[in-house]
Amino acid sequence: MxxxxxxxxxxxxxxxxxxxxxxxxxxxxxxxxxxxxxxxxxxxxxxxxxxxxxxxxxxxxxxxxxxAERLLSLAEEARQAVSPEHPMGRLRLGAMESTSLVRLPQPLAQLHADWPDLRLELRTSPSRQLIEQLLAHEIDAALVAWPPPGMDADELSVDCTPIYEEALLLALPATHPQVASARDLELHTVAAFTRGCTYRQIGEDWMRAGGRQQPQVIELASYPAILACVAAGSCAGVVPQALLDQLRAPPALQWVPLQPCTTMLVTRQGFATPAFTALRNALLASANVRAESATASVS
The missing domain is CATH 1.10.10.10 (Winged helix-like DNA-binding domain superfamily/Winged helix DNA-binding domain)
Incomplete structure (x- = not known):
């Protein structure tokens, strides 16, 4: 074997x-x-x-x-450990779709320029699924919106580094009456990613704060689809401001500020290969929050 x-x-x-x-x-x-x-x-x-x-x-x-995932992951970690001055080999990174679209192009391009022997593999999923993949050794690190829904963050045996602070917006149809609080909302449906998405959870919690029941959810696979659904007039959606800023022609929608959300760089506790260190340094160079490591351990 x-x-x-x-x-x-x-x-x-x-x-x-x-x-x-x-x-x-x-x-x-x-x-x-x-x-x-x-x-x-x-x-x-x-x-x-x-x-x-x-x-x-x-x-x-x-x-x-x-x-096999755990054995191969440990073998790759061992290979990299014997060459601490030269990041190389494979590094598997998971990220939310918005992060991969808006935040990662520049730091990953710089990472490749600095360390051409490092092979980065990127996959996208909602935050909770990324944490599950990380703990199953299917990926080595993940950029997730913290905390991941449906999980006790204090019970996760992971190392976390805050990288990006994202301002979240609730997108509403342009024809919707002006909204100052959740009580003004007339829609009962939200277009969002699959369950496990932190942004979706924040949107649902905000909508319930108006005294309404659990909103209905239309599960979609991309932000263009979410925005198109909102523009059609039947639902709301949650979008990070940074993604909206990237659009050449933002849709004519109503935008309601929600709470900010921190994107964490998460690894299994104690994971520290040269490849990961190089990635972490590249991300910190593009970060918009102060880097302070925090660790949560399984008791």
Whole structure:
């Protein structure tokens, strides 16, 4: 059960296909198939259900994937630890969609210019899902709106560094009567990302503060879709001011200030590879809040 076999197994699990896994790894399909079969023979159990060309994890495969993520993550951390003066290798970063669109282009470009041997992989998800991926060793660091909804922030074994302070706005149709407080709101629906999004939670909490019941939610996958839905006149939406500032032609909507929200750079407790340090330094150079590390531990 060597690291190479585990990496091949993980890639097949991610791609659900030997063909796509082989392409991604730069290997021939027969080699990938053989490696998976050898791993199954060593463990004495099937790791995949074969549904035509599609590969689905068995219960045993799902269990192994969690261990494989942790073992490969630790191996990468070890490789980087022996070259502390030269950030290199792979670093997996998760971020909210708005952060990746507005905040990350400049610091990530600088990071690549300073350390061309560092390979950064970026994925986007709502904050709670990013924390779950981080704790499962599926990513190495995440930029999340703090605190993540549905989680006890004091019970998370993570290290946090505040990076950005975001001013949040409630977007309303231009035809909506002027809103000074939640009591003035006439809409009962909010367009937002899937559950686990901190901005969505803030919007829902604000709408309930007007004495109304839980608002209905239209779940969408992008800010353009959210703004288009608001412009159609049927719902509200929550948007960070920084994203609105990036638009060449902001939509003609009514904007109501909400509470500010801090974007934290979060890692597993004690994670400190040269690659992560380089990323952290690049983000701090673009930060709009003072850098103060804070750690929460599982008791």
């Amino acid at each position: 060597d690291l190479l076999s585990l990496d091949i197994f993980r890639t097949v699990a991610q791609e659900h296909s030997v063909t796509r896994a082989a392409e991604r790894l730069g290997r021939v399909q027969s080699n990938v198939t053989t490696r998976v079969q050898q791993l199954e023979e060593q463990l004495g159990t099937a790791l995949f259900f074969r549904e035509g060309k599609r590969m689905q994890l068995t219960p045993a495969g799902t269990t192994l994937l969690g261990y």
